[in-house]
Amino acid sequence: MKHRLGFALRKLLRMAVLLLGVSLAAFLLMTASPLDPLQTSVGQVAMGSMSAEQIARLEAYWGAGTPPLERYLGWLGDVLHGDLGTSLYFRQPVAQVIGQRLASSLWLMLAAWVLSGVLGLTLGILAGANRGRWPDKLVKGYCFVISSTPAFWLALLLMMIFSVWLGLLPTGLAVPIGVTADEVSLLDRVRHAILPALTLSLTGVANIALHTREKMADIMESDYVLFARARGESKGAILLRHGLRNVALPAITLQFGSISEIFGGSVLVEQVFSYPGLGQAAVTAGLGGDLPLLLGITVISAALVYGGNVAADLLYGAVDPRIRRGAAKR
Amino acid sequence: MNRKINRRKVTMALLLICVGLLAAVAVSGVLLAGQAAQTDFSLKNQTPSLTHLFGTDWMGRDMLSRTLTGLSMSIRIGLATAAVSAGISLLLGSAAALSRRADGVVTYCIDLVMGVPHILLLILVSLACGKGLTGVVAGVTLTHWTSLARVLRGEILQLRSAPYLQVAVKLGQSKWAILRRHLLPHLLPQFLTGLVLQFPHAILHESSLTFLGFGLSPEQPAIGNILSEGMSYLTTGKWWLALFPGLALVVTVALFAALGEGVRRLLDPATAHE
Numbered sequence: 001m002k003h004r005l006g007f008a009l010r011k012l013l014r015m016a017v018l019l020l021g022v023s024l025a026a027f028l029l030m031t032a033s034p035l036d037p038l039q040t041s042v043g044q045v046a047m048g049s050m051s052a053e054q055i056a057r058l059e060a061y062w063g064a065g066t067p068p069l070e071r072y073l074g075w076l077g078d079v080l081h082g083d084l085g086t087s088l089y090f091r092q093p094v095a096q097v098i099g100q101r102l103a104s105s106l107w108l109m110l111a112a113w114v115l116s117g118v119l120g121l122t123l124g125i126l127a128g129a130n131r132g133r134w135p136d137k138l139v140k141g142y143c144f145v146i147s148s149t150p151a152f153w154l155a156l157l158l159m160m161i162f163s164v165w166l167g168l169l170p171t172g173l174a175v176p177i178g179v180t181a182d183e184v185s186l187l188d189r190v191r192h193a194i195l196p197a198l199t200l201s202l203t204g205v206a207n208i209a210l211h212t213r214e215k216m217a218d219i220m221e222s223d224y225v226l227f228a229r230a231r232g233e234s235k236g237a238i239l240l241r242h243g244l245r246n247v248a249l250p251a252i253t254l255q256f257g258s259i260s261e262i263f264g265g266s267v268l269v270e271q272v273f274s275y276p277g278l279g280q281a282a283v284t285a286g287l288g289g290d291l292p293l294l295l296g297i298t299v300i301s302a303a304l305v306y307g308g309n310v311a312a313d314l315l316y317g318a319v320d321p322r323i324r325r326g327a328a329k330r
Numbered sequence: 331m332n333r334k335i336n337r338r339k340v341t342m343a344l345l346l347i348c349v350g351l352l353a354a355v356a357v358s359g360v361l362l363a364g365q366a367a368q369t370d371f372s373l374k375n376q377t378p379s380l381t382h383l384f385g386t387d388w389m390g391r392d393m394l395s396r397t398l399t400g401l402s403m404s405i406r407i408g409l410a411t412a413a414v415s416a417g418i419s420l421l422l423g424s425a426a427a428l429s430r431r432a433d434g435v436v437t438y439c440i441d442l443v444m445g446v447p448h449i450l451l452l453i454l455v456s457l458a459c460g461k462g463l464t465g466v467v468a469g470v471t472l473t474h475w476t477s478l479a480r481v482l483r484g485e486i487l488q489l490r491s492a493p494y495l496q497v498a499v500k501l502g503q504s505k506w507a508i509l510r511r512h513l514l515p516h517l518l519p520q521f522l523t524g525l526v527l528q529f530p531h532a533i534l535h536e537s538s539l540t541f542l543g544f545g546l547s548p549e550q551p552a553i554g555n556i557l558s559e560g561m562s563y564l565t566t567g568k569w570w571l572a573l574f575p576g577l578a579l580v581v582t583v584a585l586f587a588a589l590g591e592g593v594r595r596l597l598d599p600a601t602a603h604e
Contacts, residue, residue, distance in 0.1 A: 001388070005389055018438070018441055018442060019445075021438070021442045022442060022445055022446055025442060026446070026454055029454045029455060029457065030454070030457065030458065030460035032459075033457045033458045033459075033460065034456040034459075034460040035457065035460060035461075039576070056396055073508070108440070138596065144584065144587065144588075145580070145584065147530075147586050148530060148534075148580050148584035149580050149583075150534050150537055150538055150541075150576075150580075150583075151538070152538060152541050152557065152578065153557060153572070153576035153579065153580070155562055156557065156564060156572045156576065157572075159564065159574070160400060160572065162562060163565075164565060164567065164569070165569075171565055190445070206480055222411065260444070260445070260446075260447045260448065261447075261448075263447040264447040264448045264450065265449075265452075266447040267447070267449045267450065267542070267546070268538055268541070268542070271541075271542060272561060282450060282453065283453070283542050283543070286453045286454075286457055286542075286544060287543055287544075294453075294454070294457075298446060298450055301446065301447050302445045302446050305444075305445050305447065306445055310491065321405040
């Protein structure tokens, strides 16, 4: 138990160091950008109508002349006090914007994460257990097509079918238009989230299913499965007792590793459905030169991804007794 | 089963077909560039017909030639970026084999790049380069090397304990000679497979980045721009603007993926003669 605790602490420490690296790298990338932050935030027209003196005052106000390292350290110091800065585009504290956006994005991503995980695992096991037969071919074909399909086009396609042609579901946004916030029912929210969540789940399945299939096919050819078969165990029992438990470890890695992919997909999908989530905020921030918000979103998303990795590392121990005892060094 | 045609030959034939089709798209896109920009306001917003297989847009431009031009652009960008990116993977992957410290640095870099969601990192790099063509190329190049680098690093670490390498070390061969004569030939198949399998990703991410507005400028007939325009006309019932170009993109990416799969099958000794 003690070494598990030390293991967890080491992982968390590494996560902190990586987050520091991510924030510094993102900051440097933004500093390197030739796009004038003043111009993108004020607007070219407004900038043209201002006198040189006004521009100089504005630059002094935003601290445009401060050297990058000083700016980064200032940002870092504020972050450690819980202040992520102020969004230039939304004119609100970054932490507040991210909080609001994450709240609407989170259950979209969560639904897609769970759905794609369960579906991917089921399809993968199904294909791996029936290697070479039609369920395998079907799953493989689906995965091949879907991994060649850009998420945003799939979103467009679903929107075309379900919103424009069939008129069943709304084309975008998270709530109906022209309705006050307290009149929006849960059903409305769910209806608006179905298509984005479906797109994310459909694209997320491919990777998990393919890897699970491969692992499952290996297991089905292993000696212990052969022995189980010789003992007369039914196929269902073999799958449950020998297959599922052995497939669980790589499945956990894949499932927690897919957070990054789901987040990336949500950027595209939210853009298509105009869903006011974190991904859309990232695009808005990028296009509008809202660097504090973009930096904040980058750090938060990286924290989610690394958090997922650490969670997966810790779960290994819970799933696999060999790792728990520290006997098997990976 | 016909014994004379084995799977290796079938795979070879499929590979050639893939390469041929992709080359045809790439070349036709360049040839049709002029036609793609041609506007004809008497023919605007036409549904697909025999003269305009993909229909026309709001400026009366032929969608088929626009799509081909865009795809051609994507293919060329994809080839260039994937090649450079694979080069980076090879460089960093072999650097990791040099010393424990170098390995630590490389692993840290890989974790760093993998920690930020792909699209977000693409946006950041593209912004750093001022968007446009440079932004896309730099973005895709700098974000796609990680998985291949990780594979190569793992392979090298495993190889390092192989008897023939230890013998080479004991014989006093220099690190460079070992890398060149013993490691690289061993890594070549994996490198080539990784390289080809990077094409579809590169193309998908190029189009995604352009679609979001961080890539090629809106005047250019890039596939991301075409789909982004198609999106704004979708709700008014102009379905063909988004359907066919997207489908063409999917087919192109699938061809590249099939190409990669074929190369893997041919180079991997375990499956080459299945």
